[in-house]
Amino acid sequence: MRKPFAITLDPGSSLANHTGTWRTSRPVYVDRLPPCxxxxxxxxxxxxxxxxxxxxxxxxxxxxxxxxxxxxxxxxxxxxxxxxxxxxxxxxxxxxxxxxxxxxxxxxxxxxxxxLTAPAPASGKRVLVVGAGPSGLSAAYHLARLGHAVSIHEAGPVAGGMMRFGIPKYRLPREVLEAEVRRIVGLGVELRLNAKVSDIRETMRAGAFDAAFLAVGAHIAKRAYIPAGSAAKILDALSVLRSMEGADKPLLGRRVVVYGGGNTAIDVARTAKRLGAEEAIIVYRRTREKMPAHDFEVEEALQEGVLIRWLSTIRQAAASSITVEKMVLDADGSPQPTGEFETLAADSVVLALGQDVDLSLIDGVPGLEVKDGVVRVGPDMMTGSAGIFAGGDMVPAERTVTVAVGHGKKAARHIDAWLRGARYAPPPRHEPATFERLNPWYYxxxxxxxxxxxxxxxxxxxxxxxxxxxxxxxxxxxxRRCLSCGNCFECDNCYGVCPDNAVIKLGPGKRFQFNYDYCKGCGICVAECPCGAIKMIPEEI
Amino acid sequence: MSFQPVKFYQTGTFTVGNRLLAAEERSVQANMRRTNSINSGHRACQGCGEALGARYAIDAAMEATGKRLIAANATGCLEVFSTPYPETSWQVPWIHSLFGNTAAVATGIAAAMRVKGRSDIRVVAQGGDGGTTDIGFGCLSGMFERNDDVLYLCYDNGAYMNTGVQRSSATPAAARTATTMAVGEPPGNVFGQGKDLPAIAMAHGIPYVATATVAELRDLEAKVRRAMEFRGARYLHIFVPCPLGWGHAAHDTIRIARLAKETGVFPVFEAERGEVVSVSKIRRQLPVEEYLRPQKRFAHLFGKAPRADLIARIQEIADRNIRRYGLVDG
Incomplete structure (x- = not known):
């Protein structure tokens, strides 16, 4: 080819120049574990x-x-x-x-x-779930989705457990609970009400169950010894909340004293107020900072006119009054009596001092270990007795609905693996998406x-x-306020900020890809990714 | 604000795109079919702000003109790293010029298009701060004065980077360069009057003058689009950090540009016929130390004997920008 004067080479594109060879570290897309x-x-x-x-x-x-x-x-x-x-x-x-x-x-x-998504093909295995509270329902749901035949045996007349008998209506309307329970039953889960299991081994044998998940909850109210006159009216919080579900509302009187500092104490005081009590007073032996109840619930109760007497214990109860003793916190933060007494008018005293588990159904099961009133389970939620798993309030953990639901899911996965003669290994966790990993400027x-x-x-x-x-x-x-921590949400920043066009946009929902032929490893994409979904790793030489 | 920001879509208009935005609300850079005016394989350093700024600006100009665009390019980093004979990264009609005559070359192209009756073809001229504020200043001023139909793009990285970081008339006060070492009193570049080229361009009364940074893509693209709505001489001054010359980490290029704007060191505004018509407000105001500290060219202001007095003088410059352009509300 004849070339113009002084031109000796054909024109070429810079694409021939693979600048990726300059790189000493490379960006890679990652998914990090968001804190939520x-x-x-x-x-x-x-x-x-x-x-x-x-x-x-x-x-x-x-x-x-x-x-x-x-x-x-x-x-x-x-x-x-x-x-x-x-x-x-x-x-x-x-x-x-x-x-x-x-x-x-x-x-x-x-x-x-x-x-809900239809279950997997039937496995031919039968699993017994004892208790239709959050943990039992969750386990039944997950087991049913994995293809197992599930039967829930519930001692009470309705499903829901503590969601029904422990949480008042003003926090959880019953039609909402019922709708979600119906959906689980709709997956083909058998729900037997008024079916208290008194001997787990006997029930499993009779129903030919291959495994069992125990989630009976903690329904026995703890008592405290309070010297009381014969006319004094002393009730426990759970039976008050439970009777709210029936036709006859509890008779608490005009002045109600609740003893305890947990969420249940708050629930009872707020319930008493709604039932028409002029005064609902919570007596708690420590301070607000030490109170186990959640702060927003305390705040809501105070707004509704519930009174709280901090640093007080009940020493004595009579027909229409109680005697409280003032307390002080010692250096360790434990309350100590002061010897100062005071009388409060009270028509009834409700004890909200926590709950114990009714463990009678597992009496005599070999290998099953009970400690501090709760059942010991391994990391796979299995008790010491093979094939019997447990979760919710009856095992050592924080007693909340969400923890119980989590137990149900975890147990279901391990039960499923156990039924197939395998062990469930959770997938490896991504590294955490901490705030330092983000570039918050972009939000x-x-x-x-x-x-x-x-x-x-x-x-x-x-x-x-x-x-x-x-x-x-x-x-x-x-x-849309979500920062999508650690997970790409396709904001196109990496695609835009690369000085070398070394990011390939794959299209909606498909995210992006690096073109390592040209990526020089400058790391701008990492620095400018809002959600921390790119990281630099050293180049292997 | 030179464009209508999207009020709330998680990241609004801060990011390049976002899957939740309608196609017309996304930037040119978010488009899978953007021109990619400077193709991969160019020889700019890691994290080059100028390569990024040039692609942002020329892609936006290609979009705004329906891909009927010719570019004239001054000698400098941009030319050397993109077009070492015989290969080139440019995916637009592109003409080489001398260091100092880009504006004149572009004027010639515009004249040729006029003679050929091709008013649809638009012309841009581009160069670094050396080729613009020093060597090409005469040609540029002539282009302004004659109101030739050219958009001039200046990529300001504050020194002659291509030849080894020598000072230019755009080098900031106190900065260390190869010719203004961190010795003497005061160390680094002089605290002079500087050469505020956007203001000089405005003084010519040309239709459109604007400044932008590589940290605000939406703003930059909107300004290129706006500039293409005018006929006559237009000037866009784009702030592009240089990791090598400024001595900051390659991954900090955009962050440094953002800090320059958030501290008031570099005011971002637009002007029409000599009058400022809008400014990009500071979102989260910061002291100038935040901008100076990550750059080795200002390292002598910190270190063992910190020069609080010189930092205070740079802060004064930033404060004057904030006052003059009203960069902070209230």
Missing amino acids: NHACPAGENIQGWLYHAESGDYEAAWRLLTQDNPLPAVMGRVCYHPCETSCNRAHLDAAVGINSVERFLGDEAIRHGWR ADAPKTVRPVLDVVRRQSTFDEVVNGLDETNALYEA
């Missing part, structure tokens, strides 16, 4: 379902959520949301309202009648949505739900 997922006792993939909710696909969000937890509408009302406590967005303005979005998804599912400023709350006047006289849900607009807004 890490904190969730039920093991939900929160970031995952928020991702679907962000794009307005609520059904996909609900489907991903219910892979781990069959009770989102219940969770969205009663969960103490450790996810929000650990949310990275709290470093920017306020945590994402995960709990309110969860409730929105749960309510949408009930409203539209979304059905828009957006304050948290506040949930509507019922008027105080109505809260003092009715059992209407206190905290209301979000509508579609603000649920979507709230979902």
Whole structure:
């Protein structure tokens, strides 16, 4: 070819120049474990379902959520949301309202009648679940989805356990609970009510069960010795809350004293107020900082006019009064008596001092170990007796609905593996997506949505739900406050900021890929990724 | 603000794109079919701000003109790393020029297009701060004064980086370069009047003058788009950090540009016919130390004998920018 004057070479493209050889470390896309997922006792993939909710696909969000937890509408009302406590967005303005979005998804599912994914083909194995509380329901749900035939034996007349008999209506309306229980039963789970199991081995033999999951909860109220006159009215918190479910409401009188400092004490005091008590006083032996009840519940109770006497114990109870003794905290923070007494008017005293487990069904089962009134289980939730698993309030753990649901899921996976003669190995965890991994500059400023709350006047006289849900607009807004910590949400930043065009965009939903032929390893993509989903690793030479 | 920000879609308009945004709300850079004006395989250093800024600007210009664009390029880093004979990274019609005559070459191209009756073809000229504020200043001022139909893009990295980091008239006060070492009093570059080229361009009364940084892609693209709506001489001054010359980590290029804007060191605004019409406000104001400290060219202000007095003088410059352009509300 004839070339113009002074031109000796053909024109070429810089694509011939593989600048990737300059690199000493390379960027790789990773998924990191978001703090919400890490904190969730039920093991939900929160970031995952928020991702679907962000794009307005609520059904996909609900489907991903219910892979781990069959009770989102219940969770969205009663969960103490450790996810929000650990949310990275709290470093920017306020945590994402995960709990309110969860409730929105749960309510949408009930409203539209979304059905749970059909179970796997039948395995031919039969599993007994004892107790239809959160843990038992969760286990039954997961076992049914894995293809096992599940039968729940519940001692009470309705399903729900502590969600029914321990949590008042103003926090969890019963139709919500019933709708979610119905959906689980709809998977083909057998639910036998009024069927107390008194001997686990006998019941398993009679029903030809291959494995059992015990989740009987903790329903026996703890007592404290209080010298009381014969006319004094002393009740326990659980029976008060339980009788709220029946036709005859408990008669507590005009002045009600509740003894204890847990969430149950708060629930009873708020219930008494709604039943018409002029005064509902909680007597607690330590201070507010030491109170085991959750702060927002204490706050809601105080708003409703519940009174709390800190640093006090009940010494004596009579027909219409009690004697309390003032306490002081010693250096270790334990309350010590002062010898100062005071009399309070009280028509009834309700003890809310915690609960014990009724362990009679496992009497005489060999190998099964009981310690401190609860059943010992291994990391696989199996008791010392092969094939018998346990979870919820009857094993050593924090006693919340969410923990119980998590136990049910975990136990179901191990039961499934055990039935197949295998061991369940959880997939390896991703490294945590800490706030330092993020580039928060890129997130828009957006304050948290506040949930509507019922008027105080109505809260003092009715059992209407206190905290209301979000509508579609603000649920979507709230979902979009998610930072998507550690997981790509396709913001195109890496694709845009690469000075070498070495990021390939694969299209919607397919994320991105590096072109290592040209990537020089500058690391701008890592620094400018908002959610920390890229990391640099040294190049192997 | 030169564009309508998306109020709330998780990341709004801060990120390049976002799967939740409608296609027309995304940036040119988010598009899978962007021009990629400077192709892969160019020989710029790791984390080059100029390579990034040039792709942002020329891709946006290609989009705005329906791909009817010719670029004239001054000698400098941009030319050397993109077009070592006989290979090139450019995916646009592109003409080499001398160090100092880019504006004149572009004027010639524009004249040729006018003669050929091709008013649809638009012309850009581009160069670094050396070729613009020093060597090409005469040609550029002539182009402004004649109001030739050219958009001039200046990629400002504050020194002659291609030849080994010698100072230019855009080098900031106190910065160390090969010709302003960190010795003497004051160490580094002089605290002079500087050569504020956007202001000089505005003084010519040309239709459009704007500044931008590589840290604000949406803003930069909107300004290129806006510039293409005018006929006549236009000037866009783009702040592009240089990891090698400034001595910061390669991955910090965008962060440094963001800090320059957030501290007030580099005001981001646009002006039409000599009047400022909008400014990009500071989102989270920071002291200038935040911008200076990660750069080795300012290392002599910290270290064993910190020069609080010189940092205070740089802060004064930033504060004057903030006052002059109203970069902070209230």
